[in-house]
Amino acid sequence: MKDTLQSCLGKHNCDIDEAVVSDMVTELCEANPLNSTLSRSGPLSSAYKRRAFFEEQFGVVKPVEYVLSKEENRTFQYIPLFKSLLQILNQKEIRDFIVHDSEAQSNSDTQYRAMSDGNYYKTNELFSAGHPSIAIILYVDDFEICNPLGTSRKKHKVTAVYWVLASVPALLRSSLTSIFLSILCKAGDVKRFGYSAVLEPLLKDLVSLEEEGLYVPALGRKVKGTVFSVVADNLGAHGMGGFVENFSGSHVCRFCLGERSQFQVKEVRTGAFQVRTKEQHEMHLQTVQENPALTHVCGVKRQCVLTENLKYFSVLSGYPPDVLHDLFEGIVPREMALCLQVFIKSKYITFEELNKSIKTFPYKWSDKTDAPQQIPLNFAARKSVGGNAHENWSLLRFLPLTIGSKIPEGEPAWEVLLVLKDIVELVVSPVHTEESICYLDSKISEHKHRLLQVFPQEKLIPKYHYLEHYPQLIRAYGPLVFLWTMRFEAKHSLFKRIVRYNHSFRNILLSMAMKHQLRIAYNQHDPSVVRPVLQATQLSTVDVAVLREDIQKALQDKFPTEMHIQIANNVVYSGTKYAVGMVLANGSTGGLTDFGELIQIVVVKGTLLFIVKSLIAWSVEHLRSFILEKTSTVKVLEPTELSDMLPLTPYVLGGKSIVTLKRYICVP
Template identity: 55%
Template sequence: MRWLCKICSFESKKRLELLKHYRLKHGNGGRSQSIPCLHTDCPCSFKTFNALQTHLCRHHVEMVTQSGPLSFTCLLCCSVFFDSEKQYFEHLGRHLRKFEAVACVFKNCNFSTNIYSTFATHRHRKHQSHRLEDFKTEVLKRQPYEPMFAQDETCEESSELWDGEPQELSQDIKEKFGLLFLKLESKFNVPNKCIDEIVDELQFISTSASGPLLRDVVVSTLNNHNCDLDPAIILDLVKNICETHPISAALGTSGPFTTSFKRREFMKKHFSVVEPEEHILDKKEGKTFQYVPILPSLLQVLSKFFQENTFEGENKAKNDFKYQTFRDGSHYQKNKFFSVENRVTLILYIDDFEVCNPLGTSRKKHKVTAVYWVLGNIPVQLRSTLTSIYLAILCKAEDTKQFGFQRVLEPLLIDIQSLEKDGLFVPVLGKAIKGTVVSVVADNLGAHSVAGFVESFAGSYVCRFCVGERSKFQSDEVRSGSFHQRTKDQHTLHVQAALSSPHHTPCYGVKKQCPLSEKLEHFHVTSGYPPDVLHDLLEGIVPVELALAFDNLIKKKYFSLIELNDAISNFPYKGSDKTNRPHLIPANFLTRKTVGGNAHENWCLLRLLPLIIGLKVPEQEPVWQMLMTLKDIVDLVMSPVHTEESICYLDSIISEHRSRFLDVFPQHKLIPKHHFLEHYPQLIREFGPLAALWTMRFEAKHSFFKRVVRHTGCFRNILLSLANKHQLMVAYHQSHGAKPSLAVTKTTEVSLDMLKDDLKDLVKCRFPAVTAVHVANNVCSLGTNYAVGMLLCCGSTAGLPDFSEVLQIMVICNKLTFFVRQQNTWYNEHLRSYELENTGIVQLLEQRELKDFYPLALYTLAGRRLTTLKHHICLSF
């Protein structure tokens, strides 16, 4: 039998040898990498080597007996568990808490109840002292277990720990130490002085402290074998062992880890650290910024994704029916530069952030301008991971304001110019490929600063998408044609007019040239700055309108502020809603004119608001209808897929919401973000789904630098410290293999004979050759968590989505498969939710068959089973 490493190409005849290889090469674990199980038929993966060893001991013990593990099976839903009576009764308790009738599981007992406490009392009184043989035969069964290894083969495996060339093992140990120190410095932010202490102590332990112990071991071993050696020879032997031990060699005075400088040189050589470069802005005043060269970083990224076959470089014609990525947008389709195969698309992000407490004495003193980039040629799910977002520039915000973006972005734009004209040679492909920037993602202030528009939103021309006056936002809609979209030729004239005026007076909101449009041949300001739904909607329109609506509804005495906060606090949030649960509404929300909260909290509050307080508000309440149209807008804008029908519906619902808002709040003026929102339908046609180009995940990247400052407390050259730490972190993640698309930490292998007949028939029909399946309660696929009890969208009927409740999650032939119960669906317009009813029909679904990848939570409200969408589901597939 051959054992093959799932991370690299290592192959072995022995399982223990593969285990040793895992320990040396892939045993570090961490969030960037999951260590897969050694067995090819097991889908589990683990973050640490110890977790892998525990799993192997529990589920893959090398046995020679023919008796296999015992398995408990639930007679209600086919959920099967091995070797865990406690887990089995906990599962039955979940049925009882739903008031489902459960029969006693012990022989010769016909007791049945649907009350949890009654079942527990019966079990305690009647079956407190029981054995495994007392369970009913249909509940507890034993499977045959085939031996995996012969006994003599198992006995020989221990000798393989000593196999391998000494030089190779010594180098592996050095690399392991290097990876450990890299992890300590980059992931846990351990100071170099602390690492120096660790190295000194390990060196002392491996030499001086271990000498007497080794001498006793050597003497005892020689005595056991009747060998008599001169004590001087024994001391010399022990001394040589201590000095030549791989740990001593790695950590000794001549080793590569004794100083921070030596460690950094070792990391550069073995882990491909791309070092930041310091660029001088003002030598006299000592003003500089850090730039991480994008071309060597891009080369590493491209080599990685080409090897993993996740690079999407094929140019395809626009799909007439769907907008799924920015490649389907008209801006990308009309750019002739991207008509060639394997063009690199870069997405830049520019923003300012505080590395210190924004309310403390250091407020704005260490405010930093950051420029990140992400490769647009990889799937959206991969682009959202923080490890796929790379650093380009760090500069003090005050220096950026003083010297301008043109000066700060200069080294980056020079490299991208080279990428446009000459390309970058990729050894994996054996040729050079070209690329350029396709979009610059930023909030409105950041986008206007870089693009050269006015940075005040109180002036006459505040929109970067059209040349309309702000005074007309209240009276005219974008769909009426009153606001003409900006064009390239028109923008060029506006730049010339602004620069040629005596005092550089802005012309139609344009005050200077965009440095990217000036330097890059295939990028233009009018097609390169998409809107940001995070700041426009979730942190802009939504909290403002929620505050106005709550004030109005409270004054109408539908509920009080205390009742509202109690409802928000006591709502039974599930899944990701529990993580993003909204905060309580502050008492001064009307004075502040906003409910506050971050984007995730506001999104969750708006989504679940119908379930939280919907029954307290009359159906025809105008303010409530205004809020529900806003919820519809957010659902549509957040959709990962659009069609012409959904875009036209978004256009109409935005117009409806505008009319309703002005009707119920005539004294309040529309803010500029309301006008930006009216451009969204056309912008989706130009940029593709806007949720794929928002700033949410980029802003999450700031947390890394804030954490570094909080742990190190070093402000001497803060930009250099942050850039160095980031590049070490990137090198650490690059040294690991790809994160598996399917991550499972705990599964149970179940024979088909143990499944209920309906499930068994479905599995046999779809997978005829399968004799066993892997059952799990939770799995993670491409960053999305699935759990038993969630709802999945698996089709549509009469324009309504069809939902199914997950009864069991299985991995069959390395495919994520769901055993589900279909639901009848009705739409409740007042609550903007779907009411569900069990049909009793079960089916088997693979993940690829889902109409929407995102699972939904099931809530119970006044005896009704309801769910609300996370985003609009495009059903015209």
């Protein structure tokens, strides 16, 4: 700085003594707020002082260490629930969601759009009381913070308990900043000391929340709450719920009393498997407790710690299925491996051609982000195509477009995959009706029969049986896609990054918890935790007269007085990206969805409009896709007029434009 100042003075012919220049530099440095705060005596001069400042200014909810064994120094970290809830409920948007949820609860008897439309939410005494309440979704999972293939595998495996508010809309709930930390514990300690010891501080807070409630100053009253459900994979759900954790035994279903030996030949839809009841469960528990020699009775090993302590939580309604592990990391990769073997053995396609078709397909937009990986050479021996959940989902979805033309129509193994594709689209749908649920039920039954006809020697894994429960579970929980583990598992990556940059495993749980809480406090400090519904970075204002004549007419019919509008090539609306060239679903004809090509994105007085050119859609059953033909009809649509908010990507196949659905669309 001294050299810069002397140079500037020299340019202006100012001859000033060097001592004076030094004094000026000192004064300027001291006047700089950044320098003064970071100086040796400043309030932010050290990492300790900076953290203390952040904790005070941002209201950091600090983790509390609990001791499992003082002699062996076994501890875990807990984030106080009440302090976290108060921090969240200080934000008006979140309070409004809770109040609105109690007022508008279950307005629909014909559609399932949210958890509050499910029977379990409606029949919960606390949530159905008609006053604001806090519904919490817990998530429990183990994850590796080291290389899972390295020498430290399992040594540093961590059990995490996260939570979200069920009343928050699904879009906001899926944001990692809306997923809060409750507990971090070494997985080995959970296994050794049990869930009752590790969950003790959380359970105390939850009992208090149920019985006394949390005083929310902005509402001027206490608000009670409880756990609505625990989201976990099957192993985690059975472990916390007190069911058997060995899935090769007899009673491996937490939803019914069916024996695994019957899963192959009987179906849930026929009533062959008795659903678990509260009375039976209590009887099974009593039998196990009275006979220490018994490892389990009808799959029940011990009391669920949540049911034991909470008045409004039941083990029989609190552990929903997990679509991610049942389908995308279970049934889907397994079945694709079976069927691809048939196609290769039948010489419809070679292994090399299969991988080439997957690799060279021109994926676009979000499809490119989740593009499937090539099939590993040993897929037949592994009985899996590998890949993560997103990749397996994409592979199943795009197989009809990549290799469908090479497979003869009516090929039984191909029909198995097509029906599985139908099931996946139905299961991940965010909206259900009684018609769609019954349709799913019939598809699951059809799929099982086709699978066993083509592969009669295939022994069905328990996940096939769990899938048969899905229709009834949708009625109980609402759309199951809102209760899967996918977004929770993404939260693990934050802790893995913390460990990677920490360079030390000393007090690693405390480091992970503290750094997470600092980040959460920073995010909560944002005056608006809800992102703007419409996000457009490149808007251009144009005269309506310069637009294409058909677009002009469509706009003038809806906005006759508007002379100027804003246009964009792409926007983000409610978390979904839309771009010119995408295909949107709008309305239906004869029970089939109508589509339109997005030709212009327009914003008029802050309102988003889609200019679409109507398309004629022809269903191609062999590809489970739609061939699209353009028309001259142009329409102006608002987002609320779309049949499905998820846009589709058109591809050219054999000279024709074609789209394949990602999820089932409920048409009126």
